Amino acid sequence: MKKKWNEFKTRQVQIDQIDDRMLLLNLYLTQAITLVVAIFWILFSRRNPIALLDIPISSTPFVWGAAFAAAAIILDLIVSRIVPEEATDDGGINERLFRERPVWHIVAIALIVSICEELLFRGAIQHTLGIYWTSIVFAAIHVRYLKHWIPTAMVFGISYGLGYIYQYTESLWAPITAHFIIDLIMGLILRYRREV
Template sequence: MFLIIGVKLDMLGAFYFGFEMWHLELITGLVVLISSSRSLLLKTWPDFAESSEAANRQILSSLQPLDYIVVAVLAGISEELLFRGAVLPLLGMNWQSIGVAAFIFGALHIGAGRKYSFAIWATFVGLAYGYATVLSSSLVVPMASHAVNNLIGGLLWKYTSKQK
């Protein structure tokens, strides 16, 4: 069963805003992979933990819990439209292109207290989202995964951070 949620993305005709039931499994797998990996890195890589804390403090500290949903969804949609909806199709639909788009995604996550460790992490995440986009031919998959992962990370930070 194929349900079209939106219209075909004209950028090289590569991806749809479509959803098939198996995409839900892919989204769930991405959320588990990325959120659990992030949790492990926060506990084992001090530089990554420091970078994440700095970014979260800067972006999230003044938000109310419901605001986290808006921020997570807007970041998920906008970043995925740019990197997986525009950059990836321009580069091509292969592993090299997924890697280049992921590297750019990672590099643009440096700054605002985030160090090279955060860029490495964002590159890994970009690889996962890029692969999922090509596999599913749908931008809904990385958008939903990105938004849910951001929401989980933000809420966990909000309720476990020592600097509330």
């Protein structure tokens, strides 16, 4: 029994060994777990998860979210032009996830991920640990980037910025909007990018 466990835990799976159905199952299962953990964490801290998602009367959080997303996307595009591709490689996961996906599905993925992750990271963890440590945890869970310092630093910086606009606007919709736009635009770029 022990020998089988050691073989199991050391086996590394490459992205091309996972079929599309399993990739999506993994994505949606991860987001479901993220949502459940977020709700329990928020309830445990005696806060209301529904109240955190109240739609603001003012458009300010949405404007801040859109502005931050635009800045993050421009920075990412500049970095991708300057830095060699192998220094930002995520193992092909994003490419595989978005390349053949219909646009409606890219929108759905971006919406689900932005709500679930921002509810956990900004709505729950940041309330307990603050912006800096939340950004450390956020960068760490994006494990596919940890092999290269540039994408890890970018994920940390984006997380810190999301935490800041949440704190500044006092609305979870600011980071949700930014996260949604960033994931949507980057997904669409991967979807429509043609090899030169």
